[in-house]
Amino acid sequence: xxxxxxxxxxxxxxxxxxxxxxxxxxxxxxxxxxxxxxxxxxxxxxxxxxxxxxxxxxxxxxxxxxxxxxxxxxxxxxxxxxxxxxxxxxxxxxxxxxxxxxxxxxxxxxxxxxxxxxxxxxxxxxxxxxxxxxxxxxxxxxxxxxxxxxxxxxxxxxxxxxxxxxxxxxxxxxxxxxxxxxxxxxxxxxxxxxxxxxxxxxxxxxxxxxxxxxxxxxxxxxxxxxxxxxxxxxxxxxxxxxxxxxxxxxxxxxxxxxxxxxxxxxxxxxxxxxxxxxxxxxxxxxxxxxxxxxxxxxxxxxxxxxxxxxxxxxxxxxxxxxxxxxxx
Numbered sequence: 001x002x003x004x005x006x007x008x009x010x011x012x013x014x015x016x017x018x019x020x021x022x023x024x025x026x027x028x029x030x031x032x033x034x035x036x037x038x039x040x041x042x043x044x045x046x047x048x049x050x051x052x053x054x055x056x057x058x059x060x061x062x063x064x065x066x067x068x069x070x071x072x073x074x075x076x077x078x079x080x081x082x083x084x085x086x087x088x089x090x091x092x093x094x095x096x097x098x099x100x101x102x103x104x105x106x107x108x109x110x111x112x113x114x115x116x117x118x119x120x121x122x123x124x125x126x127x128x129x130x131x132x133x134x135x136x137x138x139x140x141x142x143x144x145x146x147x148x149x150x151x152x153x154x155x156x157x158x159x160x161x162x163x164x165x166x167x168x169x170x171x172x173x174x175x176x177x178x179x180x181x182x183x184x185x186x187x188x189x190x191x192x193x194x195x196x197x198x199x200x201x202x203x204x205x206x207x208x209x210x211x212x213x214x215x216x217x218x219x220x221x222x223x224x225x226x227x228x229x230x231x232x233x234x235x236x237x238x239x240x241x242x243x244x245x246x247x248x249x250x251x252x253x254x255x256x257x258x259x260x261x262x263x264x265x266x267x268x269x270x271x272x273x274x275x276x277x278x279x280x281x282x283x284x285x286x287x288x289x290x291x292x293x294x295x296x297x298x299x300x301x302x303x304x305x306x307x308x309x310x311x312x313x314x315x316x317x318x319x320x321x322x323x324x325x326x327x328x
Contacts (some may be wrong), residue, residue, distance in 0.1 A: 191236020
């Protein structure tokens with residue numbers, strides 16, 4: 001590839017942005033050419049740490065003044081929907097961090113704008129970059145554990161402020177309008193996306209949420225979503241009050257002929273239980289084929305086509321969809 005993709009950043013208040021920028025900086029396929037955010041300290045940081053050549057306090061100014069192939073959107077969930085729409089309407093491809101938007105209306109606007117413009121809209125799911133989860137999903141979709149009847153995922157930690165998220169990040173996570181909810185929006189989305197991928201569209205969904213321990217916030221700190229299909233169920237859990245990591249980010253996929261358990265992270269094991277091996281045996285997981293500057297991330301496309309890329313994003317996305325990136 002003769003020239004690098006020109007990537008801009010819209011919003012810097014989502015802490016996941018810094019890991020993505022490290023991967024972009026290490027990639028030979030793309031380069032950061034501009035960033036926009038109303039917070040001066042964040043603009044200073046992106047210049048100092050990542051050598052961003054141009055920064056703007058206005059999103060519109062960046063989009064109008066800088067030629068771009070694609071943008072990463074890392075604002076709060078409500079603002080992010082507006083920014084993704086603005087970029088798509090200008091013919092620029094978009095990658096936005098999960099969960100996509102603060103509400104269905106925002107997500108619909110993003111998708112409609114991308115479809116009208118013929119641009120890619122990609123939602124980044126960090127866990128989808130784990131080789132172990134990729135292997136388990138392929139086994140489950142390929143029928144290796146029989147008919148799927150249950151999917152479970154739990155995402156949990158002690159809370160955004162407690163684990164050291166920046167005030168720029170946790171302030172909007174604790175705002176129901178900017179986030180869309182609390183822990184439910186932040187963390188139930190992972191298991192919901194996984195179940196939707198493996199089982200299709202559910203016929204019934206029930207959600208339960210509450211502020212159980214963190215009474216200094218105004219949104220829920222724990223939540224559960226239950227999903228039902230004619231012959232399957234799924235459970236996705238979220239917690240901002242869990243002590244320790246023992247049950248966090250573990251995936252369980254149940255089939256009529258076996259059970260898959262996926263340990264979290266880039267090096268997480270995949271265990272398969274069968275009638276012959278009821279306590280589970282480890283499954284060989286192919287190594288990540290991408291050269292990553294940080295642990296593999298995620299992405300699941302919410303667009304006109306699925307895009308298996310992301311932070312290392314620029315790597316497979318650019319290689320696979322070069323013509324699509326350039327189409328705008």
